[in-house]
Amino acid sequence: MITALYFDGRTALARPVELRLHDGRLRVSGEGVALDLDAQRLDWPEHQRHGPRVLVLPDDIGGQIHCADGGAWDHWLADQGHRHGRLGVVRMQQSWRATLMAVALMLLLVGLMFTHGLxxxxxxxxxxxxxxxxxxxxxxxxxxxxxxxxxxxxxxxxxxxxxxxxxxxxxxxxxxxxxxxxxxxxxxxxxxxxxxxxxxxxxxxxxxxxxxxxxxxxxxxxxxxxxxxxxxxxxxxxxxxxxxxxxxxxxxxxxxxxxxxxxxxxxxxxxxxxxxxxxxxxxxxxxxxxxxxxxxxxxxxxxxxxxxxxxxxxxxxxxxxxxxxxxxxxxxxxxxxxxxxxxxxxxxxxxxxxxxxxxxxxx
Ligand SMILES: [Zn+2]
Structure with a gap:
């Protein structure tokens, strides 16, 4: 469990919430907040050295979750065993490094096609x-x-x-x-x-x-x-x-x-x-x-x-x-x-x- 702030995207009100990750679901609970989300669908923030972590929720739900303590956030996620788990795939899809790799691979393929044939x-x-x-x-x-x-x-x-x-x-x-x-x-x-x-x-x-x-x-x-x-x-x-x-x-x-x-x-x-x-x-x-x-x-x-x-x-x-x-x-x-x-x-x-x-x- 980790504590964070929830912004519903309509008002500036920051609501303290508790986050729990279990069985691929992220549960967000607090006063007037009860969300049950598919963890794989979420746009998990990049692992960074400094700064807060901001989790932008999907459009149909709206709002954001802010965690000021980036280190604690990363530890929490790692403790859930998701570091090497399926979240890795989600992060890979969104990472610019993977995009660059894909572009590089495609260029390589196109190059090889010219030199070696389809x-x-x-x-x-x-x-x-x-x-x-x-x-x-x-x-x-x-x-x-x-x-x-x-x-x-x-x-x-x-x-x-x-x-x-x-x-x-x-x-x-x-x-x-x-x-x-x-x-x-x-x-x-x-x-x-x-x-x-x-x-x-x-x-x-x-x-x-x-x-x-x-x-x-x-x-x-x-x-x-x-x-x-x-x-x-x-x-x-x-x-x-x-x-x-x-x-x-x-x-x-x-x-x-x-x-x-x-x-x-x-x-x-x-x-x-x-x-x-x-x-x-x-x-x-x-x-x-x-x-x-x-x-x-x-x-x-x-x-x-x-x-x-x-x-x-x-x-x-x-x-x-x-x-x-x-x-x-x-x-x-x-x-x-x-x-x-x-x-x-x-x-x-x-x-x-x-x-x-x-x-x-x-x-
Ligand atoms: Zn034939």
Whole structure:
């Protein structure tokens, strides 16, 4: 407990009050004064060498608390165990030093972007983003997809379970094969296949990897490959490649690097929440980069080879997808939907891609 003076902000009257800090609440009591405040919301005065401490209360409450004995105030706060506690975060957010650090960090990031390129910086920042955030973003995107594009699957549950099991054991053969671990990744992220029916042409026969490990597989894709589960396995292994390398989150990080860096530095949930709410729209407009697609293909090739399947089988899907699309006289698909660029069907089967699959098929 500490004593101080309370000014209500309307009159010049100074009222003696007692302050108690307990369980994250600041209680201010005195004659005609009884306030119960969330300590984290308060604008705690800076620790200074001299002078009184003035605690300006939030606008909705108004007024100020003055303590003439700065040393006693600091001791009191320290005794409450808040010195290293959550108040530290609050103080950090308000401190000009932290602001300077943020500016310095941003300048550093911008500088590094010029010298080293965005993907490398994104890689570093990605390491600071907890994978739990990938999952939250992924669920947000999935909800958006379900609300606008998807309906419940009609693929029999047993078939769904069988396809899951096939992917699981196919992956296991790579993970515990000759190379020990695939691509040197320490621990494989969680993944989940979710079967859904496409309501309209979009996303159509498709598979999409969302941040956090959810892979959406449409009934249309299962139907298109009903007689070729080896090809379907290849597609899913490709999507697993995106999952394992966190491509979805990496793309979002690259797109909002500075916002995330600042949010992390300030431990500020606000910017992260902003990212969450814009993720469905952002991801809807994005497409995995050529490098990411190549890495995902490499992963598919590794899985297929470990399971004694020729990687070239993926060409079957390219052919079937194209056969199902209207084409211009040049053979270029017309009216290709631009949404869901992260979906498998939007990845063009470039010459280079086919060549790589071919090469991997005949070593
Ligand atoms: Zn892909």
């Amino acid at each position: 993907p490398l910086i994104a890689h570093v920042v990605l390491g600071m983003v907890p994978t739990s955030l990938d999952q939250r973003v992924g669920e947000e995107v999935f909800e958006h997809m379900e609300a606008h594009w998807l309906s419940p699957s009609q693929v029999p549950v047993q078939q769904q379970e069988r396809l899951r099991e096939q992917l699981r054991s196919a992956m296991a053969r790579v993970n515990h094969g000759d190379h020990g671990r695939d691509h040197g990744e320490a621990d494989a992220p969680a993944w989940e296949l979710r079967f859904r029916r496409s309501r309209d042409k979009m996303p159509g026969a498709n598979a999409l990897a969302l941040p956090g490990g959810v892979i959406v597989v449409t009934d249309e894709l299962v139907a298109l490959l009903h007689d070729r589960e080896d090809v379907l396995l290849g597609v899913l292994a490709h999507e697993m490649g995106h999952v394992r390398q966190r491509h979805g989150m990496r793309m979002l990080v690259q797109g909002s690097l500075l916002a995330i860096a600042t949010g992390l530095l300030f431990n500020d949930a606000g910017s992260v929440v902003g990212l969450l709410s814009s993720a469905p729209l952002l991801l809807g407009q994005m497409a995995y980069s050529r490098d990411m697609e190549r890495d995902a293909d490499e992963h598919a090739i590794a899985v297929l080879q470990a399971n004694r399947i020729e990687p070239m089988v993926l060409a079957v899907l390219f052919e079937r997808l194209q056969a199902g699309q209207a084409t211009t006289p040049d053979g270029v698909p017309e009216d290709v939907p631009h949404d869901w660029g992260i979906g498998f069907s939007s990845h063009p089967p470039t010459k280079e891609r086919i060549e790589r699959l071919k090469a991997a098929s005949h070593p």
